[in-house]
Amino acid sequence: xxxxxxxxxxxxxxxxIRNDDVCFVGIGMPSAACNLARLTHAPGVTLxxxxxxxxxxxxxxxxxxxxxxxxxxxxxxxxxxxxFRYWLQGGRISVGFLGAAQLDKFxxxxxxxxxxDYHNPKVRLPGGGGAPEIATSCGEIFIVMKQTNRGFVxxxxxxxxxGHGKTGKEREELGVKTKGPSRLTTxxxxxxxxxxxxxxxxxxxxxxxxxEQIQENTGWTVRFADQVIETPEPTAIELDALRxxxxxxxxxxxxx
Amino acid sequence: xxxxxxxxxxxxxxxxxxxxxxxEGFTHLIPHAAAHEVIRQNKKDxxxxxxxxDLIYDQLIGMGCAKKIIFSWGGNPGVGSLRRLRDAYxxxxxxxxxxxxxxxxxxxxxxxxxxAGLPCAIFRGYLGAxxxxxxxxxxxxxxPFTGEKLAAIPSIQPDVAIIHAQKANKNGDxxxxxxxxxxxxxxxxxxxxxxxVEEIVDDFDDVHINACVLPSWTVKSxxxxxxxxxxxxxxxYYERDNAFYKNWDPIASDRDAFLxxxxxxxxxxxxxxxxxxxxxxxxxx
Numbered sequence: 001x002x003x004x005x006x007x008x009x010x011x012x013x014x015x016x017i018r019n020d021d022v023c024f025v026g027i028g029m030p031s032a033a034c035n036l037a038r039l040t041h042a043p044g045v046t047l048x049x050x051x052x053x054x055x056x057x058x059x060x061x062x063x064x065x066x067x068x069x070x071x072x073x074x075x076x077x078x079x080x081x082x083x084f085r086y087w088l089q090g091g092r093i094s095v096g097f098l099g100a101a102q103l104d105k106f107x108x109x110x111x112x113x114x115x116x117d118y119h120n121p122k123v124r125l126p127g128g129g130g131a132p133e134i135a136t137s138c139g140e141i142f143i144v145m146k147q148t149n150r151g152f153v154x155x156x157x158x159x160x161x162x163g164h165g166k167t168g169k170e171r172e173e174l175g176v177k178t179k180g181p182s183r184l185t186t187x188x189x190x191x192x193x194x195x196x197x198x199x200x201x202x203x204x205x206x207x208x209x210x211x212e213q214i215q216e217n218t219g220w221t222v223r224f225a226d227q228v229i230e231t232p233e234p235t236a237i238e239l240d241a242l243r244x245x246x247x248x249x250x251x252x253x254x255x256x
Numbered sequence: 257x258x259x260x261x262x263x264x265x266x267x268x269x270x271x272x273x274x275x276x277x278x279x280e281g282f283t284h285l286i287p288h289a290a291a292h293e294v295i296r297q298n299k300k301d302x303x304x305x306x307x308x309x310d311l312i313y314d315q316l317i318g319m320g321c322a323k324k325i326i327f328s329w330g331g332n333p334g335v336g337s338l339r340r341l342r343d344a345y346x347x348x349x350x351x352x353x354x355x356x357x358x359x360x361x362x363x364x365x366x367x368x369x370x371x372a373g374l375p376c377a378i379f380r381g382y383l384g385a386x387x388x389x390x391x392x393x394x395x396x397x398x399x400p401f402t403g404e405k406l407a408a409i410p411s412i413q414p415d416v417a418i419i420h421a422q423k424a425n426k427n428g429d430x431x432x433x434x435x436x437x438x439x440x441x442x443x444x445x446x447x448x449x450x451x452x453v454e455e456i457v458d459d460f461d462d463v464h465i466n467a468c469v470l471p472s473w474t475v476k477s478x479x480x481x482x483x484x485x486x487x488x489x490x491x492x493y494y495e496r497d498n499a500f501y502k503n504w505d506p507i508a509s510d511r512d513a514f515l516x517x518x519x520x521x522x523x524x525x526x527x528x529x530x531x532x533x534x535x536x537x538x539x540x541x
Contacts, residue, residue: 027334050360051282051435063498064333066283068491071434079468080282080307080438081368084361089380112357118390124342126331129308132385133361162384174383175404253498 003234005187006146008206010036010242011234013097013144013185019044023095024088024134027065029144030097032245033185035061039241048093050130052078060252061245084130088137096138100145101125102156105199105220107143107163107181109135110156118158128160135161136171140179147186153219168198188214190231199223206231258428258475263452263484263527266477267293270448271302274323275415278305278367278446279312282437283333283496286312286488287420289481289530290452292522295319305412307363307438308333311487311504314340315522317353318514324354326412328363335501339508349511357391362409367438369411370445381407417446420485421470422492424453425460428472434491436468448476452484454493483530486537494534 003011010032017023017037025034025047035058038045046055051066055075062070071077078087087093102110109131115122135141141163145151163181164171171180184191184200188209191200201223202214207230215222234242261269271277271294279287291312294302298321304313305326310333316322318340330341344353358366365377378397388394388407397408419439421432430451432439443449451470456478460469484490487500507517521529 051284052437053435062334063501064283064496066333066435066437067496067498068284068434068489071284071491077435079436079440080360081364081441084364085368085379089361112387118386121346124330124337124345126337127327127329127357128359128385128387129329130360132359132383132387133379133381135385136383137380159384159386165384170384176383253502 001234001236001239003239005206007239007242008231008234009144009146009185009187011238012190012206012231013142014040014238016142016183016185017042017045017095021094022046022048022092023097024048024050024093024138026098026131027062029099031061033144034097035245036238036242039245040238048087050080050083052080052083054078054087059248061249063253084133088133091137093137094139096134096141098131098134098141098143098161100143100151102151102153103143103145104153104156104163106165106168107141107184107193107200108156108159108165109143109161109163110158112158112160114157131161135163135180136176136178138178141181143181143184145184145186147188147214147217149217149219152217164193164198188217194223201225202228204229204231207233258424258472258478260428260456261477261479263289263293263479263481266450266479267297270416270450270477271297271299273299274301276303276305277416277418278412278414278442279418280306280437280439280442281420281485281488282307282435284435284437284488285420285432285439285485285490286310287418287452287484288312288486288488289484289527290418290420290450291316293527295321295518295522305414307360309338309341311501314338314508315518317341317344318350318508319518320350322353324356326356326358328358328360332501332505335505339505340514343511356393357387358409359385359387362394362407363412364438366409366412367441367445370413371441374411376408376410378406378408412445414442414446416448416450417442418450419443420452420490422453422490423455423457424451424478425457428475428478429460430470430475430478431460431463432468432470440468440470443470443474449474450477450479451475452479452481454482454484454490456480481527481530483532483534484527486530486533494537497537
């Protein structure tokens with residue numbers, strides 16, 4: 001079965017979700033990966049969206065973080081202050097699943113400004129939303145993002161959400177007890193965090209992708225693990241589930 | 257006690273130039289019709305607070321009503337940028353816009369602190385996040401018991417809070433169901449509260465005892481506006497108009513297209529138009 005790089009990325013990201021995870025889900029690619037996991041190998045996963053919906057099982061992917069579908073299919077829906085205080089800050093979430101506009105090798109995320117400085121940016125992005133506290137309050141952070149050397153940079157312009165800081169030691173220095181970014185899935189490969197230096201290292205390369213391609217699309221010097229495996233190709237079950245989900249979603253969001 | 261009035265009266269009696277206003281609704285129940293009335297009444301120099309400015313503040317900003325916004329995520333959900341917000345902030349069109357930026361956790365805590373009558377919100381936040389370097393309203397306090405350094409920001413206590421809700425009863429109590437966001441906190445934190453509702457029913461006898469009900473005496477003015485959240489949604493009444501959110505992008509990308517749209521769809525019409533906008537999005541109750 002043939003498949004696109006985006007499909008490979010979504011499926012590879014979904015595979016990291018465990019059946020007993022409680023997952024704080026960002027909109028877009030993270031939401032696609034988390035729901036694919038729920039529809040395939042992790043039917044018991046608890047998906048939480050910051051709009052307050054807990055244990056939601058949407059039939060189509062939401063366009064916004066608060067689509068009615070998320071509330072209709074949830075175990076319970078709580079207020080937004082309760083969501084951030086009791087559930088996130090309270091330490092009840094095992095995985096935070098985030099995307100980024102700009103990312104560095106320590107998993108620090110920028111979704112605020114690109115170019116110039118904060119007060120006079122070249123491009124003003126939407127901002128952090130829930131991410132600054134998701135990044136430090138969830139047990140660990142998975143990131144999913146298309147790999148380009150515009151997005152994967154040596155120095156990000158603004159740290160919206162903390163990864164492992166500028167040196168890899170900042171979490172400890174700030175007294176942050178959670179693990180931080182542990183996995184980064186792209187359309188080319190999977191990075192995991194080196195336990196010693198806290199930098200991302202490539203541990204799995206998607207079929208047909210070369211090491212040169214990975215480096216060309218990364219703004220920092222890429223490190224490869226001693227043992228790099230080839231990412232298993234998408235299975236028919238995974239591809240069928242993803243395509244059916246995307247088809248239902250496109251139909252639901254088209255103009256009515 | 258809440259007073260039943262027209263939307264025009266509700267805005268005219270409560271919203272004044274220079275006010276600090278929170279129009280809340282987290283994706284769900286966004287009070288679009290009320291914002292359009294604010295635009296028609298040409299209110300100026302407003303400080304607009306909202307976690308997600310969304311299309312509602314994009315429109316108010318583009319029409320020159322806003323002096324400053326306080327927010328935590330300024331995008332068009334699932335679509336991209338808020339073009340009018342960016343044009344105002346980056347190019348001062350139609351005039352300069354100040355921003356004060358926070359995280360969602362910070363704003364949710366600040367609304368809750370406002371409702372609780374506290375001067376500030378304290379939470380475990382902004383760790384290693386650079387907003388703390390650029391926003392002077394983010395400070396640190398030390399827990400007197402453990403020594404932990406926690407984040408503090410001022411509580412939100414607006415002059416006016418405006419929300420849209422499913423229904424009010426004849427007594428003026430207000431019911432919100434579904435994604436309830438920060439609306440209860442915004443109403444209780446504000447000096448004056450305006451609520452638009454889909455309908456008025458006789459009583460809430462069939463409503464669960466723990467439902468999110470704002471007693472009549474916490475609200476100043478109630479106006480019935482069917483469809484008043486469109487293109488947002490009202491659970492049990494009509495669905496979110498996702499196509500509208502997508503179609504907004506090209507309109508908001510161009511100053512003239514934006515002004516033409518606002519003239520035809522806001523300035524030259526009244527709140528009764530909202531019922532038509534949701535007519536084909538109704539769900540069985």
